[in-house]
Amino acid sequence: MLNQIKSPADLKSLTPEQIQQLASEIRAFLIEKVSKSGGHLGPNLGVVELTIAIHRVFDSPKDVMVFDTGHQSYVHKLLTGRMNGFDKLRQRGGLAGYPNRSESEHDVVENSHASTALSWSDGIAKGFALTDQTDRSVVCVVGDGALTGGMSWEALNNISSSTNEKLVIIVNDNERSYSPTIGGLATYLSTLRATSGYEKFLEWGKGVLERTPVVGHPIYETLHGMKKGIKDIVAPQGMFEDLGLKYLGPVDGHDVSAMEKTLKLAKDFGQPVLVHVITEKGRGHAPALNDEAEKFHAVGVVDAETGQPLSKAGKSWTSVFSDELVKIGAERNDVVAITAAMMGPTGLDKFEKAFPDRTFDVGIAEQHATTAAAGMAFAGLHPVVAVYSTFLNRAFDQLLLDVALHKAGVTFVLDRAGVTGDDGPSHNGMWDLALTGIVPTLHVAAPRDGERVRETLREAVEISDAPSLIRFPKGVVNPDIPAFERRDGIDVLYRGESADVLLVSIGAFASIAVEAAAGAYREGVGVTVIDPRWVKPLPKSLVTMAQRYKNVVVLEDGIKHGGIASTVSELFREAQLNIPVHSIGIPLTFLEHSKRSEILEDLGITVQNITRSLVAWNSSGIDLKEEMQLPLDENERRKPLR
Numbered sequence: 001m002l003n004q005i006k007s008p009a010d011l012k013s014l015t016p017e018q019i020q021q022l023a024s025e026i027r028a029f030l031i032e033k034v035s036k037s038g039g040h041l042g043p044n045l046g047v048v049e050l051t052i053a054i055h056r057v058f059d060s061p062k063d064v065m066v067f068d069t070g071h072q073s074y075v076h077k078l079l080t081g082r083m084n085g086f087d088k089l090r091q092r093g094g095l096a097g098y099p100n101r102s103e104s105e106h107d108v109v110e111n112s113h114a115s116t117a118l119s120w121s122d123g124i125a126k127g128f129a130l131t132d133q134t135d136r137s138v139v140c141v142v143g144d145g146a147l148t149g150g151m152s153w154e155a156l157n158n159i160s161s162s163t164n165e166k167l168v169i170i171v172n173d174n175e176r177s178y179s180p181t182i183g184g185l186a187t188y189l190s191t192l193r194a195t196s197g198y199e200k201f202l203e204w205g206k207g208v209l210e211r212t213p214v215v216g217h218p219i220y221e222t223l224h225g226m227k228k229g230i231k232d233i234v235a236p237q238g239m240f241e242d243l244g245l246k247y248l249g250p251v252d253g254h255d256v257s258a259m260e261k262t263l264k265l266a267k268d269f270g271q272p273v274l275v276h277v278i279t280e281k282g283r284g285h286a287p288a289l290n291d292e293a294e295k296f297h298a299v300g301v302v303d304a305e306t307g308q309p310l311s312k313a314g315k316s317w318t319s320v321f322s323d324e325l326v327k328i329g330a331e332r333n334d335v336v337a338i339t340a341a342m343m344g345p346t347g348l349d350k351f352e353k354a355f356p357d358r359t360f361d362v363g364i365a366e367q368h369a370t371t372a373a374a375g376m377a378f379a380g381l382h383p384v385v386a387v388y389s390t391f392l393n394r395a396f397d398q399l400l401l402d403v404a405l406h407k408a409g410v411t412f413v414l415d416r417a418g419v420t421g422d423d424g425p426s427h428n429g430m431w432d433l434a435l436t437g438i439v440p441t442l443h444v445a446a447p448r449d450g451e452r453v454r455e456t457l458r459e460a461v462e463i464s465d466a467p468s469l470i471r472f473p474k475g476v477v478n479p480d481i482p483a484f485e486r487r488d489g490i491d492v493l494y495r496g497e498s499a500d501v502l503l504v505s506i507g508a509f510a511s512i513a514v515e516a517a518a519g520a521y522r523e524g525v526g527v528t529v530i531d532p533r534w535v536k537p538l539p540k541s542l543v544t545m546a547q548r549y550k551n552v553v554v555l556e557d558g559i560k561h562g563g564i565a566s567t568v569s570e571l572f573r574e575a576q577l578n579i580p581v582h583s584i585g586i587p588l589t590f591l592e593h594s595k596r597s598e599i600l601e602d603l604g605i606t607v608q609n610i611t612r613s614l615v616a617w618n619s620s621g622i623d624l625k626e627e628m629q630l631p632l633d634e635n636e637r638r639k640p641l642r
Contacts, residue, residue: 001025006081008055008106019256023048026075027284029086035304037089038422039097040071042282042291042298046174046253047141050277051075053259054139054170057267061105063137064124068117068146070098070109071298072172080106090422092594097423113394113426114364115149117142118169122155125165125272137166137267144173145341148363159272160244168266169245169274172253174281249276254283298345314476317508318415320450321472322347324457325384329355335461338373338385340366346386346415366391370398370410377408382461389414389429389471396435399467404441409464413457417446417471418508418557419599425590432471433506433558437536437567443468444536446507446557450477452533459534473508473557475596481510483531488541491533494518496526500618502549503529504542506556506564512607513555519611525618535564542568543575551617553582555610560585582617584610 001018002025004010014022026048034041052075054065060080067073077085077095082104088094099107109120121140128136146152159167246269251262259277266273282288287307302308329335329351336358337351343361352359362369366387373383392399392414403410417429436444443463445456453472460468483491493510494503494517501520505513510531517527528549532539546552552572554565565583572579584605591599600606604613 002029002078002083005079005083008060008079011052011056011079014056016257019049019052023052023256024284026078029078029083030074031285031304033086033089034074034299035302035307037086037091037094038298038300038302039090040074040298041285042288043072043143043174044074045283045285045288046279046281047072047172048075048283049254049256050141050170050172050259050279051079053256053263054141055079056256057260057263058137058139061108062135063139064108064121065106065139066109066117066121066124066141067099068140068142069114072141072143073099073107076106077104080104090424090593092592092598096593098426100424110426113391114143114146115151117146118152118155118159121167121169122159122162122165125167126162128166129164134166137168139168139170141170141172144171145364147171148341148365150365150367156245163271165272166267166270167272168263169272170263171249171274171276172279173250173276174279244272246271246273247276248273250278251275253277253279315450316475317450317453317472317477318345318347320453320477321386321413321415321457321470322350324454326350326354328458328461329358332382332461333358334381336360336376336381336383338362338369338376338383340364340369340387340391342387346388346413348386366395367398370395371402373410374398374402374406374408377403377410378406382409382411382464384411384413384461386413386415388427389417389432390427393431393435399436399442400439403467404439407441407466410467411457411460411463412467412469414469414471416474418473419586419591419596420474421596421599422593424593428586428591429471429473430558430586430591432469433535433556433564434562436469437562437564439467441466442536443534445470445534447472447533448478448505448507448510448531449480451480452531453477456533471507478508478511481514487545489532489534489539490541490545491531492528493531494527494529496528497521498526499528499548500526500550501528501614502546502552503527503614504552504554504564504568505529505531506535506554506558509555509557509605512605512610515607516610516614519607520614520618523611523615525615527614536567538564538567538571543571543577546572546579547577549579551580551582551620553584553614553617555605556583556585558585559588561588580617580620582613584613 001022005022027045030041030044065076067076082095085095090097095103099110101107101110109117117140121138125138128138142152159165248262248266251258253259262275266275282291325337337348338360339346339348340362341364343349343352348359362372369385373385376383392412414429414432416427417432419430420428436442443466445460447453447456447470456470460470481493483493484495485492493505494514496517503513503517513529517529520527530545532542552568554568556564560583563585565581565585569581572581586603
């Protein structure tokens with residue numbers, strides 16, 4: 001059946017039995033393909049019937065479909081003719097893990113961050129209304145977790161004032177975002193969820209009372225007249241209706257017929273309508289359903305039947321941070337942990353298990369997490385806020401004016417910093433170094449290995465009069481790289497036999513930097529590799545150290561524009577030090593989904609390319625400086641700093 005679906009139009013004529021068969025085939029297909037490639041399996045298993053119903057009632061691409069956050073769009077991609085692309089899902093040349101305009105006219109919003117879809121949809125619907133495109137509807141699929149984001153409620157407040165928008169908001173209520181949905185809204189939706197049998201009760205009561213002589217019919221009419229009041233007691237959907245939104249539901253998200261009836265009503269209403277749909281994340285796949293923490297929200301390469309990883313990964317950066325934070329928590333009662341619906345992915349689940357009363361999951365609400373942390377700091381605590389690097393972008397204003405301005409003792413820990421790869425342009429944590437560089441009072445560390453994660457984390461939580469931030473990449477942590485020596489906070493990782501190039505290595509690129517320096521040595525170029533560990537503020541001793549070299553090169557896992565190289569250049573200008581500063585990093589562009597190694601190769605961030613650059617810059621004709629008189633075998637015999 002699935003092989004016959006080339007476009008949404010092919011769904012229109014299917015019988016109920018064929019729809020059921022199609023849903024089953026889609027689940028089997030997703031389990032097979034996503035298990036091989038990795039991706040968001042659980043969310044998509046939960047929206048199979050929902051997506052089928054949407055495409056049977058609405059006409060894409062004339063009718064626009066917007067998915068929040070977009071990771072549950074795999075079924076949508078299958079139904080819009082992209083089945084063949086799943087062999088390389090989230091890989092170069094294959095389908096993106098999120099909606100992508102370059103793939104299909106059926107994709108409009110390339111969204112992969114939560115709580116944005118309602119604003120997009122409001123804007124599109126208003127545009128259709130103002131341009132007399134009255135035959136076009138907008139369908140916005142929003143997860144219950146996304147409704148914890150403040151931007152969703154800003155959008156709902158504006159949508160509620162509209163009377164001519166053909167907008168259908170579908171709340172996909174599966175009780176979970178990344179972690180279980182947090183907060184008062186979650187409780188409210190749970191109440192609605194528990195009252196889905198109200199209409200069935202009313203119908204049963206009608207049948208019984210109509211058969212009751214004399215008094216039956218009048219009693220039913222009285223009850224039916226009280227329906228709105230009863231429903232406000234039993235199912236308080238009045239919250240949405242008080243916003244000015246017509247509310248329909250709850251509807252079983254796995255009953256295509258029931259959803260079609262409801263969606264047709266919503267489509268014909270001609271004004272914004274909210275449809276509340278109950279789905280089961282991970283439906284049809286036992287390993288996902290048994291994953292209590294995340295319901296297989298996102299998986300790597302796993303066995304399709306068992307859900308177990310096919311290869312055992314080494315210790316991750318995240319786990320190193322997680323273990324050390326637990327140790328710190330045992331030593332200090334004032335340390336608390338905060339995350340935004342990502343308890344497991346950020347490693348805070350271990351801290352939560354050890355210190356549940358000192359762990360706070362605020363839901364998908366990075367802005368609130370940041371400002372609440374400032375409040376906790378004022379009250380005498382030291383909050384550690386753990387989020388993905390790219391998600392801190394959403395809380396920049398709060399970081400700047402609520403935390404930094406007030407010199408709050410808050411530590412931010414950014415996971416997935418730098419190039420992450422397969423999740424596409426929105427998930428590369430490539431902006432944090434540039435963004436945080438303009439925040440006064442903020443201290444920023446970029447540890448090169450696990451030992452430096454532990455070290456800088458402890459240093460960060462000791463800073464009580466200013467915010468601090470630690471960033472590290474996704475994946476397996478680098479082997480520890482001991483320093484030969486530490487000068488004024490700067491670690492020397494490799495000593496060149498001549499003062500040709502000073503290579504400033506930022507964070508996880510240290511091993512590449514050391515290898516490139518060794519390669520340059522074989523070409524007759526002396527390269528000294530240093531790691532400042534704390535990149536904001538940069539140690540003043542960097543100026544003194546750099547004076548001996550012909551060239552300074554900065555290697556960083558972030559955008560070059562406004563990055564650490566720019567900061568180094570400014571530092572040198574202020575010190576009236578005239579030394580060329582070369583930058584190796586990420587250009588000012590969006591990086592499409594690919595493996596991290598492929599992206600780095602495209603950018604020229606490989607040992608071979610960096611070596612060639614070091615040699616070329618050394619041969620650029622600048623006057624040679626005095627060579628350092630050091631033995632040729634120093635790097636081999638020098639005792640590392642422990």
